[in-house]
Amino acid sequence: MATIKFEGEEKEIEDGSSILEAAEELGVPFGCQDGVCGTCMATVVEGKDSLEPMNEKEVEMDMAKGQRLVCQCKIVSGTVEFSLD
Numbered sequence: 001m002a003t004i005k006f007e008g009e010e011k012e013i014e015d016g017s018s019i020l021e022a023a024e025e026l027g028v029p030f031g032c033q034d035g036v037c038g039t040c041m042a043t044v045v046e047g048k049d050s051l052e053p054m055n056e057k058e059v060e061m062d063m064a065k066g067q068r069l070v071c072q073c074k075i076v077s078g079t080v081e082f083s084l085d
C-alpha cells in the first residue's frame, strides 16, 4: 500500500494507482481532472520519487520545480505529501 498526505490527513491507496480519488477525499481542489486547468497544481513536500514521472500534460503545464498536477499523478509506492502553499 501507498500513502497520500495532505493538510495533516492521510489516505492509503494501492501501489501503482492514480492518486486523484484519495486526494479529492483529502480536500485537494480539482477542476477538469484532465490535466488542463491547473487547479490541482500542488507542491510535493515529501516523496517525489514515489510518484511516476510526469506525463505529457504535466510537462506541457508551466509549473515551478517540485510541483505536480495531482489529477495526473500515479503513485509507485511509499508516501507522498502534497501542499498547496
Ligand code: FES
Pocket: 029, 030, 031, 032, 033, 034, 035, 036, 037, 038, 039, 040, 041, 069, 070, 071, 072
Ligand atoms: S484538475 Fe485540472 S489540471 Fe488537474
